[in-house]
Amino acid sequence: MEKSELMLEIYDLKKHFPIKKGLMQRTAGYVKAVDGVSFSIKRGQTMGLVGESGCGKTTVGRTLLRLLSPTGGRSIVDGVDIFSLSKKELRLMRPKMQLIFQDPYSSLDPRLPIGAIIGEAVAEHGIAQKKEIRDYVLKAMQDCELRPYQYDRYPHEFSGGQRQRVCIARALALNPELVVADEPVSALDVSVQAQIINLLRDLQEKRSLSYLFISHDLSVVEYISDTVGVMYLGSLVEFATKPELFKHPLHPYTKALLSAAPTPDPDAKTNRIVLKGDIPSPANPPPGCRFHTRCPECKKVCEEDAPAFKEHSPGHWASCHFAQ
Amino acid sequence: MSEAELNRGQKLRDIKRFNAKKYKELEQRLRHRSSPSEWEAVMKDSENVLEIDGLKVHFYTDIGTVKAVDGASISIPRGKSVGIVGESGCGKTVTSLSIMRLLQEPQGQIAGGAIRFNPGSGPAVDLSKLPQEKMERIRGGDITMIFQEPMTTLNPVLTIGKQLDEAVKFHSQKNSNGSRRIAARSVEMLKAVGIANAEGVYRMHPHELSGGMRQRVVIAMALMCDPKLIIADEPTTALDVTIQAQILDLLRSIKSKTDASIMLITHDLGVVSEMADIVLVMYAGRVVEQGPVREIFHNPCHPYTIGLMLSRPGVKSSGKRLYSIPGNVPNPVELPDYCFFRSRCDSSIRSCAGAYPPMARIDASGHCAACYRHVNDAGGASHGKK
Numbered sequence A: 001m002e003k004s005e006l007m008l009e010i011y012d013l014k015k016h017f018p019i020k021k022g023l024m025q026r027t028a029g030y031v032k033a034v035d036g037v038s039f040s041i042k043r044g045q046t047m048g049l050v051g052e053s054g055c056g057k058t059t060v061g062r063t064l065l066r067l068l069s070p071t072g073g074r075s076i077v078d079g080v081d082i083f084s085l086s087k088k089e090l091r092l093m094r095p096k097m098q099l100i101f102q103d104p105y106s107s108l109d110p111r112l113p114i115g116a117i118i119g120e121a122v123a124e125h126g127i128a129q130k131k132e133i134r135d136y137v138l139k140a141m142q143d144c145e146l147r148p149y150q151y152d153r154y155p156h157e158f159s160g161g162q163r164q165r166v167c168i169a170r171a172l173a174l175n176p177e178l179v180v181a182d183e184p185v186s187a188l189d190v191s192v193q194a195q196i197i198n199l200l201r202d203l204q205e206k207r208s209l210s211y212l213f214i215s216h217d218l219s220v221v222e223y224i225s226d227t228v229g230v231m232y233l234g235s236l237v238e239f240a241t242k243p244e245l246f247k248h249p250l251h252p253y254t255k256a257l258l259s260a261a262p263t264p265d266p267d268a269k270t271n272r273i274v275l276k277g278d279i280p281s282p283a284n285p286p287p288g289c290r291f292h293t294r295c296p297e298c299k300k301v302c303e304e305d306a307p308a309f310k311e312h313s314p315g316h317w318a319s320c321h322f323a324q
Numbered sequence B: 001m002s003e004a005e006l007n008r009g010q011k012l013r014d015i016k017r018f019n020a021k022k023y024k025e026l027e028q029r030l031r032h033r034s035s036p037s038e039w040e041a042v043m044k045d046s047e048n049v050l051e052i053d054g055l056k057v058h059f060y061t062d063i064g065t066v067k068a069v070d071g072a073s074i075s076i077p078r079g080k081s082v083g084i085v086g087e088s089g090c091g092k093t094v095t096s097l098s099i100m101r102l103l104q105e106p107q108g109q110i111a112g113g114a115i116r117f118n119p120g121s122g123p124a125v126d127l128s129k130l131p132q133e134k135m136e137r138i139r140g141g142d143i144t145m146i147f148q149e150p151m152t153t154l155n156p157v158l159t160i161g162k163q164l165d166e167a168v169k170f171h172s173q174k175n176s177n178g179s180r181r182i183a184a185r186s187v188e189m190l191k192a193v194g195i196a197n198a199e200g201v202y203r204m205h206p207h208e209l210s211g212g213m214r215q216r217v218v219i220a221m222a223l224m225c226d227p228k229l230i231i232a233d234e235p236t237t238a239l240d241v242t243i244q245a246q247i248l249d250l251l252r253s254i255k256s257k258t259d260a261s262i263m264l265i266t267h268d269l270g271v272v273s274e275m276a277d278i279v280l281v282m283y284a285g286r287v288v289e290q291g292p293v294r295e296i297f298h299n300p301c302h303p304y305t306i307g308l309m310l311s312r313p314g315v316k317s318s319g320k321r322l323y324s325i326p327g328n329v330p331n332p333v334e335l336p337d338y339c340f341f342r343s344r345c346d347s348s349i350r351s352c353a354g355a356y357p358p359m360a361r362i363d364a365s366g367h368c369a370a371c372y373r374h375v376n377d378a379g380g381a382s383h384g385k386k
């Protein structure tokens, strides 16, 4: 099959979680964790996805891989419509699209040595012959700068940074083409963060991987991404190439987010946009523009009409009535 | 059994015996009724609110003695905010818990050094030697603490108002304040930290508030008794960026309105650069560099500080590989007797093989670094410690 230029396309992705109430566990409503998100990632590129806690980043990542059953929309990985596959076909697709978790502590089975953790899925998907698995795993470990003697060690003997390397080795041992990295460095100290980011970039170059890089840290996203999407309460509010988004943000939320991050320069002037109030609950999002309760530029129309997600200049999308 | 196993068994027994001895010593110290002459102290500089001198904090664990803080010296001038940065495990929290005397005893103990506190009125005291009942008066009164997770401070079953009122009642002289006056002050304080519906929140329970509002309540509580020193340990780390911006704004305005000193602990270089007047960098239980915030950010001198600054991704580094400090932090059970950073340092020189480096003065601004690279620069080392 010919390789398509786009590694990932998602259209109007939706994931609603039912809210269960009472003894009968009646469905009393829905948390619209992801409510109509569309974007695409070119082969070999990295898209950063930013937004605050609970805005739906993780849910986007898991739903598009069909690790959660979607409520609606389409997810196309390398030309294949993931949501229309049978269980068996999906299983064959699995190695191609992998997830790296936020928490390197809880995502590794404490009872298994590192070699077995990495080798498990390799054997399951028949990626290497039984006799060759050990060599194959050692090679994958080497790619992630883990030492051969660590093959028989257990997770608790590893530091946070080393565990994250193990998670990366486990995902990359399956030769994926698309990797969803969900806050892969958020639990790590700055100096360890740098090692992991370098590793992810080196592996991308060597294997022309495509990443969806989820993070709440703008400096990390700015460093690693080609394109960036900004989420607020279940929707994408802005999408553009990295330089465009950081230089000419259109959406008031993006502007506030960019100005909110503290800069490590004591002389930098802080023209900070401090947003009022709290992030509303996704179970009960505000009507009209979802950002209107906190938006410093809110007008009457914003309280009633939801703005459309429009392309304002080539490749630069935003949903705000007054974006220009 | 092999010889190695026998040795290991012997070693573990030795550790157990040593720990038991340490527990006993602590028990004796706690039972001893000390007199003021034992804990009164004289500040080196009367402008300082707090002077930590060569503090050592040890944890006596089954695998050996963890030297969590190993000779840290920190001075906090009146009305200034001092930022403490360093990576996870370097001893920031343990230092602040020692000041508050909230270490998990008997495993954790102050094993040496002094923590002199200047309450403004009356003589200075050494907190490390103060009897617990005297400490209880200071804790939450003259010295207050804001933790990363607000629920460490808040009681889930009491209303916000009750908790704020209690803080004042406990620390103020009896009868000097009527209940109604106290309640009014609590509401006032909630307004001061930017809570819009202060009267309503006064009657609510913590679970009815968002994370950002809870942290505001904790800050209000910390301010209730006009503290001389506020210790904030990662006060915004658990919060979202836009809420973090609100809380940093609040802390900044408190800084300009009161003359309390702030000790701000964080691993976020951005947060310190915005909030602190003076920055201290900790590594493996010691302060390796300190100075005015501008000096530390524009002219970092210790190789570890330089490495930290370079590791942070930013616009300038885009496209290039990020700098990363090679290797790992030393094992706190087996700290070396030379520079703790030597095995990771890319600029070590011959003298680095010697004893732990002294604090070398960089310039007259108070900027110093514990590094041999700077011992002969700009006037040589100030041999503060023997």
Ligand SMILES: Nc1ncnc2c1ncn2[C@@H]1O[C@H](COP(=O)(O)OP(=O)(O)OP(=O)(O)O)[C@@H](O)[C@H]1O
Binding pocket: A017, A031, A033, A051, A052, A053, A054, A055, A056, A057, A058, A059, A060, A216, A282
């Ligand atoms: N299994 C679930 N059942 C009910 N609600 C859920 C479930 N998983 C997620 N949610 C809700 O969906 C919303 C989005 O969650 P998600 O974890 O995707 O956000 P996030 O942006 O990744 O947050 P964080 O930065 O905290 O990880 C949240 O309000 C969350 O509480």
Ligand SMILES: Nc1ncnc2c1ncn2[C@@H]1O[C@H](COP(=O)(O)OP(=O)(O)O)[C@@H](O)[C@H]1O
Binding pocket: B059, B061, B066, B068, B086, B087, B088, B089, B090, B091, B092, B093, B094, B095, B104, B107, B108, B332
């Ligand atoms: N209760 C404890 N028992 C044993 N070791 C501890 C305990 N609390 C902290 N430590 C150790 O003390 C060191 C410093 O920890 P801490 O001050 O919490 O670091 P941080 O700088 O991240 O706040 C670490 O090596 C840690 O493992």
Ligand code: SF4
Binding pocket: A251, A252, A253, A289, A290, A291, A292, A295, A296, A297, A298, A299, A302, A307, A319, A320, A321, A322, A323
């Ligand atoms: S549509 Fe209105 S409320 Fe929404 S972001 Fe734009 S200006 Fe703000």
Ligand code: SF4
Binding pocket: B302, B303, B304, B339, B340, B341, B342, B343, B345, B346, B347, B348, B349, B352, B357, B370, B371, B372, B373
């Ligand atoms: S004293 Fe030597 S080894 Fe230690 S940080 Fe300085 S140059 Fe490096």
Ligand SMILES: [Mg+2]
Binding pocket: A057, A058, A182, A183
């Ligand atoms: Mg998440």
Ligand SMILES: [Mg+2]
Binding pocket: B092, B093
């Ligand atoms: Mg800590």
